[in-house]
Amino acid sequence: MTSTPDTAPVRRVPRPRADALRNRERIVTAAREMFVEFGPQVPYDEVARRAGVGNATLYRNFPERLDLVREVVLSLMARVTELAERATEEEADTFAALRRFTHAAADERIGALCPMLDGAFDKDHPDLTVERERLEEAVQGLVERAQRAGRLRADVGVGDLMVAVSQLTRPLPGTACVNFDQFVHRHLQLFLDGLEAPARSELPGTAATLEDLRRDSCRRS
Amino acid sequence: MTSTPDTAPVRRVPRPRADALRNRERIVTAAREMFVEFGPQVPYDEVARRAGVGNATLYRNFPERLDLVREVVLSLMARVTELAERATEEEADTFAALRRFTHAAADERIGALCPMLDGAFDKDHPDLTVERERLEEAVQGLVERAQRAGRLRADVGVGDLMVAVSQLTRPLPGTACVNFDQFVHRHLQLFLDGLEAPARSELPGTAATLEDLRRDSCRRS
């Protein structure tokens, strides 16, 4: 039906319908929650049900599972970046800022990112690279500021912080321990105490950036 | 070998064949490795292949998956108990003993126990109870000794140590990061620095024993 006249290719999608946008957002939110609880292998249909949409809607928005995973990761990274920036701005004490960021990141269930690194997850996707740089910049700022102030030991890097926080906050699959969160914050607190200067021991290995993690973590067995 | 038939008539299995015992051991070893790498849902046939036996042999030894999981858990707990006892005996410095035990437990991949707590795992099986008590006793000794010596902060318990070590050493599913081990030991070292007395901050919540974990961790969502 003579859809596109030669002049202007008639805005195909000038504005995706409002409910479509809303549904997409609800899907990402639901997926984030489900991934945290059950891992990224959770059935598509379950995600759709949690989101309150039909499964077809999910497939229309994210034909490939990896698309959905990437979207969730991006969403989480953006939130965590925001947390880092807020902590930097609002906390005068440099180490207090680090503490605040760490506990806040834990509440965002950043540990749920771990299982998404497996398989054929495209770590070099443009969107991811951009978001990762923003995240690293924000946290790097937090770390360096505390190190310059002599509050944070000098032999640790952004990678150490992020990996350890991720590991400590990973949910136990299948079980929903009622006071697991309490534990998490205890252990983060202990870990932070270990991060504080002056150092109480010598660390093996070397400090790592997020870039190091991206490069080294994709060796298949 | 004087099968002592006087009391018990006709020992059905006076001695399981030597190769049968060997195979059973190889199966448990293979299962432990596979569970660490892929989680306890790994296909039976894969475990059998890694163990170098036919799948039927596996089913003959462990008709239920939970039997196999329990055997692996028992095996790991026994090894870790041994580590705790060795560290207690051989290290004069109380905190050094704790450090040594922690790093050794990490090398045993104690974090792989986590995914086995999900679902209908029978936490009250007699064998498990016995082994858990032995483990708790050994680690409790390590902890209390360091606390009495004033080297370990007083507001932590066995549960804190075990859970944190487990979390920090949990493998990233799917990926075999080449220098992940290096990271693990760095983070354990940092965590241990946080455990050392005097305490640098106040902890939320309360110290927990292994018994607390067993009770509280089975609340389904």
Added chain:
DNA sequence: AAATAACCGGGGGCTCTCTCCCCGTTTGGA
């Protein structure tokens, strides 16, 4: 407000994986 086109929802077939049994062959023990 009516027309229209995009969007939504859920039911069902299809495929793929894992489980578990069957039976001929091998191997350890007396």
Added chain:
DNA sequence: TCCAAACGGGGAGAGAGCCCCCGGTTATTT
């Protein structure tokens, strides 16, 4: 040497998750 217990691999059966189809609904346009 004899025998019985244990072994191994192939394959049928079952279950779960994936993805498509099509009638109904809702937001936008004139």
